[in-house]
Amino acid sequence: MSASSSVRPSYAAVLRVPHARHTFAAALTGRSSYAVVPLSVMLAVTRSSGSYAVAGAVMALFGATAVFLSPARAALVDRHGPRRALVPMTAGHVLLLGLLAAALSRPDAFPAPALGALAAAAGACVPPLGPTMRAVWTRLAPDPALLQRAYSLDGVAEELLFVTGPLLVGVLVGFAPPAAGIVVGAALMAVGTAGFLSSPALRAASTGAGAVRRGGGGLRGLxxxxxxxxxxxxxxxxxxxxxxxxxxxxxxxxxxxxxxxxxxxxxxxxxxxxxxxxxxxxxxxxxxxxxxxxxxxxxxxxxxxxxxxxxxxxxxxxxxxxxxxxxxxxxxxxxxxxxxxxxxxxxxxxxxxxxxxxxxxxxxxxxxxxxxxxxxxxxxxxxxxxxxxxxxxxxxxxxGRGTPRKGTPGEGAEGTGTPGEGTPTRDTGELVPLA
Known part of the structure; x- marks a missing residue:
């Protein structure tokens, strides 16, 4: 599934990797919700409450839980596998977005603290599709040159999502209330995650969960x-x-x-x-x-x-x-x-x-x-x-050049990119600053 290192692989070669197109397209569909929901929430809260201060506070709560709890949600994926972790996260996120959209469908129907609590809870459940997709790329494209192109394609595609997402919201609010954008974002997340988890590329990730629980944290040098x-x-x-x-x-x-x-x-x-x-x-x-x-x-x-x-x-x-x-x-x-x-x-x-x-x-x-x-x-x-x-x-x-890299003798993990392979590493699991 990897191109030879003696041949310079192209972006087309990335998409020709078995299961890559299905997995990547589904992940992008779900990740497009990241670009649709925040703007829709801001517009809907502004219209419902009539206050920019309330809108800013609600968005701050949504953004804080979405961003700063991201490593904790990713740890659940590493520990339990994508299928066991992403399904409840996505279900909770979609349900909470639906409740938030319903709460914002009528002006002043809910007090600002209730809106903030709903937004914070929805942000806390955002599925980490981007990090999970990049972990899947390491299995689909283990060759370093092909993986570099896969990551570049992934990054540029994600950036384009944040250009097209606000445009989609702009079209929606032309004929529907802003809360409709929240519903569309929830639907994109549900459909995209379902398609992503149905990919055969996720099978290895799910079966490796047992070894993940036995392994260490493995974040030294990050x-x-x-x-x-x-x-x-x-x-x-x-x-x-x-x-x-x-x-x-x-x-x-x-x-x-x-x-x-x-x-x-x-x-x-x-x-x-x-x-x-x-x-x-x-x-x-x-x-x-x-x-x-x-x-x-x-x-x-x-x-x-x-x-x-x-x-x-x-x-x-x-x-x-x-x-x-x-x-x-x-x-x-x-x-x-x-x-x-x-x-x-x-x-x-x-x-x-x-x-x-x-x-x-x-x-x-x-x-x-x-x-x-x-x-x-x-x-x-x-x-x-x-x-x-x-x-x-x-x-x-x-x-830090003298520090052994993972996959070298004594580190225990094989360099195949598949979670759960090899013996546990000697890493302590701490996020060690710089050194």
Missing amino acids: GRPVAAIAGVGLALGVVDLLVVAFAERHGHGTGGAGVAWVLAALSAGSAVGGLLNGAVSWRTPPAARLPALTAGLGLTLCGAALAPGLGTLAAAVAVAGFFVSPALTTAYLVADEVAAPQARVRAGAWINTAVNAGCTAGTAVAGALAGRLPVGTCFALTGAAVLATSALVAGAARR
């Missing part, structure tokens, strides 16, 4: 990619807000088309960078590439500080985006390398949590700085922070 991607997330959160501030101070308004075009340039640059990154046969290992990609993002943000106008800023942001998807893909590859086979879903979930937490922190930091400093200075400070993170991760990687 601190490096988590730190690097937290820096990337910080940059993304800062850029989103600083673009709005830049447009306002240059006379374009806070909600004009200029802001949308700059943010679209960021997504376009990320998609192009992700596809090119996946197509290159790299000679350097992912652990060495990750700090370089992070440094590239930091340098371009420093360059964005010199942008004299919105057009120049769009070009600089597009170049910055060129490093975003490759950095994420490379972080997933590093996480796959350092994680024990029985902890791969959790490792991917930690990468997701890092980028989302970094993005949230970046937005808060940008909000505090933009009111006190010139926008160019804020861009430069952000770039410097990302460069500092890159240097820290690079230094930690150099210090």
